Amino acid sequence: MKRTIFFVFLLGLVTMGTARQVVYRVPIQGTIDLGLPPFLERVLEKADADGAAAVVFDIDTFGGRVDAATQIKDAILSAEVPTIAFINRRAISAGSLISLSCEKIFMTGGATIGAATAVDLSGKKGSEKVISYMREEMASTAEKRGRNTEIAKGMVDEELSFTHLVIDGDSVEVTDLEGRKEGKLITLTTELALKYKIADRKAETFDEVLDILGYPDAEVLEFRENWSEKLVRFLTNPVVASLLTTFGFLGILFELQSPGWGLPGTVGLICLGLSLSASYIAELAT
Numbered sequence: 552m553k554r555t556i557f558f559v560f561l562l563g564l565v566t567m568g569t570a571r572q573v574v575y576r577v578p579i580q581g582t583i584d585l586g587l588p589p590f591l592e593r594v595l596e597k598a599d600a601d602g603a604a605a606v607v608f609d610i611d612t613f614g615g616r617v618d619a620a621t622q623i624k625d626a627i628l629s630a631e632v633p634t635i636a637f638i639n640r641r642a643i644s645a646g647s648l649i650s651l652s653c654e655k656i657f658m659t660g661g662a663t664i665g666a667a668t669a670v671d672l673s674g675k676k677g678s679e680k681v682i683s684y685m686r687e688e689m690a691s692t693a694e695k696r697g698r699n700t701e702i703a704k705g706m707v708d709e710e711l712s713f714t715h716l717v718i719d720g721d722s723v724e725v726t727d728l729e730g731r732k733e734g735k736l737i738t739l740t741t742e743l744a745l746k747y748k749i750a751d752r753k754a755e756t757f758d759e760v761l762d763i764l765g766y767p768d769a770e771v772l773e774f775r776e777n778w779s780e781k782l783v784r785f786l787t788n789p790v791v792a793s794l795l796t797t798f799g800f801l802g803i804l805f806e807l808q809s810p811g812w813g814l815p816g817t818v819g820l821i822c823l824g825l826s827l828s829a830s831y832i833a834e835l836a837t
Contacts, residue, residue, distance in 0.1 A: 573601065574604050574607060574770070575597075577774050578774075579610045579612055580609070583644075584789070585618070585783060586785070587780075589780055591623050591626055594606065598630070605632065605766070606630070607635045608653065610636055610649065611639045612641065613641065613644065616645065617669055619787075624648055624651075627653060634654050635657065638663075640662050651692045651698060651703060657760050658741040658753060662744075665737050667689060668682065668685070686704050687704075689703040699716055701713055702728075709736045712733040713725065716747065795823070796823070798818065799820070799823030803815075803820070805819075
């Protein structure tokens with residue numbers, strides 16, 4: 552009996568020792584919209600519950616909504632599982648905030664990160680209130696992960712300028728950053744991001760990222776949005792959301808000027824309903 556118990560115990564130890572580690576691969580591509588936070592929160596919760604070795608975000612985005620990016624940032628900072636941003640070409644605007652919130656940043660050759668000032672749909676710069684919030688949001692995120700806050704602020708506010716940065720405890724004169732000058736936003740190439748300690752390593756492929764992390768034989772689980780998250784991503788796309796709101800008000804306005812109730816009013820109500828309730832669809836469906 553004792554031998555049987557010892558054999559079972561030994562077999563359990565061997566099984567634990569030979570179990571493959573699991574790495575989650577999560578795409579962040581295209582526009583950052585309100586359908587993305589519920590998806591990423593779901594994946595991070597599952598990774599924490601399953602004891603995943605790491606979550607790697609495969610990032611290629613020009614940015615999107617600030618409110619969506621801050622929700623994602625909060626979810627990443629609150630996660631217990633190690634998080635890695637793999638900037639696969641670009642992490643612009645909201646994408647740079649998401650990348651800075653990860654514990655490690657890997658970039659492909661020729662990639663970029665930065666240009667995170669807040670603008671509206673027409674490209675007009677946000678108010679000082681909005682810029683101030685985004686500037687300090689970037690700085691606090693960089694500070695949390697031990698990255699340079701001056702560079703993070705310079706990605707948002709072109710009115711800032713500096714001549715020196717503190718890198719690894721040493722004051723370094725900066726001459727190769729165009730964004731160090733007043734009137735210029737900071738956008739970093741891969742080499743500059745590595746030089747100024749915004750990025751940790753250079754990697755050309757996802758497999759190379761796994762090798763650097765020490766998980767060359769890990770089981771990789773790739774995640775995609777479910778139907779509700781895809782629907783919300785479509786409805787909260789800035790262009791689609793703007794069209795829904797416009798058609799909604801036009802439909803209601805036309806209906807008010809006509810006797811009875813007809814098709815324009817119905818279409819208007821549907822458009823407004825979709826526009827106002829899109830952010831709740833993913834939560835209800837999940």
